[in-house]
Amino acid sequence: MQQSNYAIETQGLTKSFGSHNAVDQIALQVPRGSIFGFLGPNGSGKTTTIRMLLGLAEATAGTISVLGHAIPEDAGVALPHVGALVEGPAFYPYLSGRDNLARFDSADSKADPKTRKARIESALARVGLTAAAEKKVHAYSLGMKQRLGIANALLQPREILILDEPTNGLDPQGTREVRTLIRDLASQGITIFISSHLLLEIEQICSHLAVMSAGKIVAQGSIAELSFSEIHNLTLKTPDADKAISTLNSLDIEARNEVGLIKANVIHNFIAPETIADALVKAGVKIQGFTLEAPKLEERFVSLTGEGFDVAR
Amino acid sequence: MLRDKFMEGFGTLVRSELSVLFRRRRTWAMLATIACIPIFLAIAVQLSGSTIPPGEGPPFLDRVSQNGLFVGFTAMILAIPLFLPLTIGVVAGDTIAGEANTGTLRYLLIAPVSRARLLVIKFIGASAFAIAATATLMITGIIVGLILFPVGPVTLLSGDVISIPAALLRIALVAGYVTISLMGLSAVGLFISTLTVIPVGAMAATVVVSTVSQILATLPQLEIIHPYLLTFNWLGFADLLRAPMDFHSMAINTIVQIAYIAIFGSAAYSRFTTKDILS
Numbered sequence: 275m276q277q278s279n280y281a282i283e284t285q286g287l288t289k290s291f292g293s294h295n296a297v298d299q300i301a302l303q304v305p306r307g308s309i310f311g312f313l314g315p316n317g318s319g320k321t322t323t324i325r326m327l328l329g330l331a332e333a334t335a336g337t338i339s340v341l342g343h344a345i346p347e348d349a350g351v352a353l354p355h356v357g358a359l360v361e362g363p364a365f366y367p368y369l370s371g372r373d374n375l376a377r378f379d380s381a382d383s384k385a386d387p388k389t390r391k392a393r394i395e396s397a398l399a400r401v402g403l404t405a406a407a408e409k410k411v412h413a414y415s416l417g418m419k420q421r422l423g424i425a426n427a428l429l430q431p432r433e434i435l436i437l438d439e440p441t442n443g444l445d446p447q448g449t450r451e452v453r454t455l456i457r458d459l460a461s462q463g464i465t466i467f468i469s470s471h472l473l474l475e476i477e478q479i480c481s482h483l484a485v486m487s488a489g490k491i492v493a494q495g496s497i498a499e500l501s502f503s504e505i506h507n508l509t510l511k512t513p514d515a516d517k518a519i520s521t522l523n524s525l526d527i528e529a530r531n532e533v534g535l536i537k538a539n540v541i542h543n544f545i546a547p548e549t550i551a552d553a554l555v556k557a558g559v560k561i562q563g564f565t566l567e568a569p570k571l572e573e574r575f576v577s578l579t580g581e582g583f584d585v586a587r
Numbered sequence: 588m589l590r591d592k593f594m595e596g597f598g599t600l601v602r603s604e605l606s607v608l609f610r611r612r613r614t615w616a617m618l619a620t621i622a623c624i625p626i627f628l629a630i631a632v633q634l635s636g637s638t639i640p641p642g643e644g645p646p647f648l649d650r651v652s653q654n655g656l657f658v659g660f661t662a663m664i665l666a667i668p669l670f671l672p673l674t675i676g677v678v679a680g681d682t683i684a685g686e687a688n689t690g691t692l693r694y695l696l697i698a699p700v701s702r703a704r705l706l707v708i709k710f711i712g713a714s715a716f717a718i719a720a721t722a723t724l725m726i727t728g729i730i731v732g733l734i735l736f737p738v739g740p741v742t743l744l745s746g747d748v749i750s751i752p753a754a755l756l757r758i759a760l761v762a763g764y765v766t767i768s769l770m771g772l773s774a775v776g777l778f779i780s781t782l783t784v785i786p787v788g789a790m791a792a793t794v795v796v797s798t799v800s801q802i803l804a805t806l807p808q809l810e811i812i813h814p815y816l817l818t819f820n821w822l823g824f825a826d827l828l829r830a831p832m833d834f835h836s837m838a839i840n841t842i843v844q845i846a847y848i849a850i851f852g853s854a855a856y857s858r859f860t861t862k863d864i865l866s
């Protein structure tokens with residue numbers, strides 16, 4: 275078996291429902307050991323992609339490799355190393371949380387029945403469900419089901435975790451706990467593939483991102499690559515608008531007055547911010563505020579997908 | 588080698604399947620209802636006195652009050668056309684569609700369990716329910732028979748008299764005969780269950796198949812296809828109640844049911860192994 279640098283790699287992956295391409299020619303490259311954010315608005319094809327990665331749905335076209343194994347042909351070899359949460363958690367409502375985990379664990383022929391009990395208890399402890407383990411799942415809140423779903427993905431030591439919108443239905447405290455758990459797992463070398471329609475929820479923990487829009491990947495790479503921008507934004511707050519604009523113009527920076535704020539686009543590394551500030555002060559411009567920075571990821575993604583990510587929930 | 592791989596962890600999942608099936612309240616409710624059939628039958632006979640003329644009502648009904656061992660046989664004949672197929676419809680129709688409906692199917696498949704193995708396990712589960720159903724009916728029949736009626740050596744259809752242990756053996760054989768019939772229907776239900784994510788639809792369709800088959804068996808114009816109908820031999824266990832015992836009808840019914848299991852099992856396999864799991 276060829277050892278690939280990518281935990282997950284797809285080529286030309288496509289899934290059509292009738293004439294509509296829910297996933298359209300995507301080439302995912304998820305580096306081993308990364309926390310890979312799979313972002314996109316609702317309906318952009320994230321869950322459909324994940325179903326194909328796990329062999330649940332057959333690709334209309336394209337190839338998939340997970341840990342170097344072809345999917346769906348060798349899914350039986352790859353999947354024991356993959357823990358996943360797909361399109362929300364699902365359980366037998368009439369069984370307890372603990373018995374649900376035992377049920378899914380016994381479906382895995384590679385899982386050792388002798389260590390089952392211990393593995394279930396440690397997975398439950400990891401997501402903070404030990405106290406509720408005896409309760410029937412129909413009495414669980416959505417947040418508890420989400421945690422139990424994550425516990426199910428952690429029943430075995432895994433190489434990859436695929437988590438489809440794992441923070442859905444969690445309160446802000448729960449969301450923080452999931453982020454901490456993911457960081458913790460990633461620090462053990464597990465590759466994490468996490469989908470979300472909320473950039474702000476996962477931006478802080480991801481090392482890599484891919485952005486989906488209407489079935490296509492519109493951007494992919496490390497956070498550093500994606501944050502890099504040739505054009506930075508200058509914002510200046512000052513009562514001396516006219517004097518400021520003419521000073522900036524003399525520095526070959528084309529500035530405009532936008533409702534009391536002076537704005538300009540500055541090419542990256544074209545001129546140091548302190549040089550600009552210096553020139554403004556020398557010209558007698560009173561500076562109340564001054565920033566020169568790369569555009570926020572959020573703004574870039576809104577422009578890429580043409581739709582806003584939900585900022586607040 | 589290949590067989591070893593298929594068997595690895597097989598027993599564990601069978602145990603899990605049975606424990607999930609028999610921990611559902613619905614399963615016990617159905618078994619309890621099945622137990623009511625011989626109970627109500629025996630009580631009705633008891634209340635009506637011992638004056639049922641031979642040939643009236645279901646076969647053996649007139650003998651129930653003379654020998655309690657007939658309660659199980661009579662109840663079985665009452666339950667075969669509709670009631671037992673109804674419970675099998677619920678269990679077999681739910682096998683795949685029920686898991687798909689709750690979404691647990693995707694978590695079983697990514698555990699991972701191969702789709703072929705899951706089908707086999709589901710069929711084993713449905714068959715186990717069929718055994719539980721026929722055993723519940725017969726054992727309850729024996730118990731109420733013992734309580735309400737005299738029990739003694741049994742006079743067979745052929746006029747021969749057999750001992751109580753020999754009669755119990757024949758009761759077990761009839762239960763086995765009916766179990767095999769219900770396994771044929773289970774295979775049909777398993778196939779239908781792979782076609783939908785709505786379990787009630789699969790349950791109803793399975794019951795419809797058994798009912799339609801029984802209706803077709805009553806149409807003389809279709810006589811030529813009668814021997815191939817799923818249900819045609821379902822009530823044909825009278826041979827087992829003769830002396831000496833005749834296994835001819837048992838063999839024919841078993842062959843027909845195995846053919847249905849093979850055909851609908853393959854259909855379920857080719858459908859389920861190529862299906863997108865989108866629920």
Ligand SMILES: Nc1ncnc2c1ncn2[C@@H]1O[C@H](COP(=O)(O)OP(=O)(O)O)[C@@H](O)[C@H]1O
Nearest residue numbers: 291296314315316317318319320321322323865
């Ligand atoms: N079973 C299905 N049949 C037809 N269309 C589907 C099906 N599942 C998903 N789709 C379509 O595929 C697209 C992508 O859906 P999905 O992958 O669930 O998006 P996301 O997870 O990003 O919200 C949507 O347009 C959706 O309507």
Ligand SMILES: [Mg+2]
Nearest residue numbers: 320321361439
């Ligand atoms: Mg989704």
